[in-house]
Amino acid sequence: MTGTETSAETRTAAGAQTAGGAQMAAGAQTAAGTQTPAGPQTAARPRASAGMWTAPGTGRTGRRTIDQMLAEARSRLRRVDPRQAAAEIEAGALLVDIRPQSQRAVEGEVPGALLIERNVLEWRFDPASASKLPQVRDHDVRVIIMCSEGYTSSLAAAALQDLGLANATDLDGGFHAWAAAGLPVTGGCAARTP
DSSP states (O other): OOTTSOSSEEEOTTSOEEETSSBOOTTOBOTTSOBOOOOTTOOOOOOOOTTEEEOTTTOOEEEOOHHHHHHHHHHTOOOBOHHHHHHHHHTTOEEEEOSOHHHHHHHOBOTTOEEOOGGGHHHHHOTTOTTOOTTOOSTTOOEEEEOSSSSHHHHHHHHHHHTTOTTEEEBTTHHHHHHHTTOOOBSTTGGGOO
């Protein structure tokens, strides 16, 4: 067996063989999760792998599809339909529209919704952020995220939960469901559709 084949041996950057098989740089992490010692002139470097993720609490890495990511996000959410969302907004929940301005211009808007585009959402809702919204006083704020059809909003609401906002969720069906339910909209084509 050669040093390039995978086996129960590993080589370090200095060429010494260790258990495992693949050649590794000093300071690299093995598949078993153990750290090889970094040499005096070699700094430990994390390996970047496109599309790889680490399962929380397991240390295992793998690849996921967007459908898997969406299912995982939604498994943590108590999604609300448009009528439930309207009732919660009336009781003080924040409806946050994360659609880009160009999409809102075409589809319309929900009166009173906070317009926060997706790329800045976490900064606006992290209670510790210097860029937080004045409505975000703590992690207990009730936030209902709305996108166009209810896909991106699920991922965004899960991201807010990751920040500790346990009361974050999203609008099932998004703006389209809101408009189809006959709830108030302004502007865009949706406002003119009977």
